[in-house]
Amino acid sequence: MTKHINILMYLGIILMLGLSACNQAGVESPTASLTATTPKTTLSLATPYAQEPAAGICGSFEGEMVTVTLNPDIPDPRCSKVRPEQKLTVINQTQNTLQVSIGSFTTSLEPGTSTIIDTPFGEYLAQGVHQLQVTPCCGPELWLEAK
Secondary structure (H helix, E strand, O other), rough: OHHHHHHHHHHHHHHHHHHHHHHOOOOOOOOOOOOOOOOOOOOOOOOOOEEEOOOOEEEOOOOEEEEEEEOOOEEEOEEEOOOOOOEEEEEEEEOOOOEEEEEEEEEEEEOOOOEEEEEOOOHEOEEEEOOEEEOOOOOEEEEEOOO
């Protein structure tokens, strides 16, 4: 019996030494912060809910940024054609704090503030129509067209 206890103590000491060596080698567990420009998980392409928008008419933006304004009633624009290399700016023109998400990005947006998702649409959205999810209500459609 004493022999078994000695073996267990010996194995325990080896295990503790091994774990402390890992800690001293600078091995740290990964941490991530969640912001509008940091994805919740590894970027994978979000699946569209449709291939064509319900709104019928979609505006388009020239340049690098697509800007969406969240108003108390409806977003402006209600639908936008976006290109894979463009990025998103969201402006909160309501009196409420809004939860905004698309693909693997999410943020809380205070009244009168804006946020930028500094990752091109083509890196986190699959081709098709996506909804900018806004809680409590009413986000626009973003139609990612072919490259």
